[in-house]
Amino acid sequence: MPELPEVETIRIGLAKLLPGQVIADVWHDWQKSFPNAPADVARFMLGAKIESVRRRAKVLIIELSSGYSLVIHLKMTGQLIFVGEADKKDRESRIENPESEKLNSQFPIPNSSEAELRFGGGHPTKSLIGELPDKSTRVVLDFTDGSKLFFNDQRKFGWMRLIPTLEVPEIDFMKKVGPEPLEDDFTVDKFITNILRRRQSAIKAVLLDQTVLAGVGNIYADESLWAAKIHPSTPVSKVSKTKLVTLYSALRDVLNLSIEKGGSTDKNYVNAEGKKGSYLTFAQVFRKEGQPCPRCGHEIVKIRVAGRGTHICPKCQKVPK
């Protein structure tokens, strides 16, 4: 369930690793990837150099020197994992050294770049180490220096497409998606104007609408609504201006905090919680049902809003009358 902060964390990791890499081979076994263009894969990917890694909303854009870009949506369970030459040697030496392998099996510690790239990706309940490719691997890019980029996606909701770079802004998703909530020009006035386009909807449904603003998913909708003390079912028209201003700040704070954590706690995450997932360690309400509200101590409950599992403190977030 990568949302904006997770995708941004992955982008930061990939932006350090990929530019300059030259694609030597491409493997994929999944018709949703490159659905119409096996010939284009060869023509516009093989030998192409990676120029940059960008993000728009929850979409990653890997720009190639061929004039094409790989456009990737991880949806819920997608992962992008870079394995460099150094990583492979490190693993080989571990296998040759029984003592270190024993250590490894008790407490798997991937190298930091891999851990960072895993952050926010799917498989939140699984161990984060394993041989690649595995059965969820959909695409593998081989680079000329021997390193590889794996695109894994357990549930096949995600996609990776090869699109001419100049046409990327023209695809349906890019044309419809709303403003980036962390951009400087995303003012509180713009936020409120966009939100009010859907007066009758539940406020949570509006936050999740990618055409209203980009990048917010279930986790950060719940977290920001809790922070602003707004019940997620409240129709937009019944949320006061004051609360909307608070929500604007809360949303940006929560997104920024999460990006900050994503960039700094990756090793800790894998060490301590390889089987739990990290982006929840600093959540206040998301998946905390049954636990006390960090603000008032009342029990957090899980309800259903806009067809989504929704976590609230019923004392802090009153049902609208």
Added chain:
DNA sequence: CACTTGACCTGTCCGC
């Protein structure tokens, strides 16, 4: 047009 619900997937967890 505004808004809600279901489909796409597969792995996991819960109850019987």
Added chain:
DNA sequence: TGCGGACAGGTCAAGT
């Protein structure tokens, strides 16, 4: 122990 079914959630298509 196995089995069925509910559930997880981002986005789009189809529904009301």
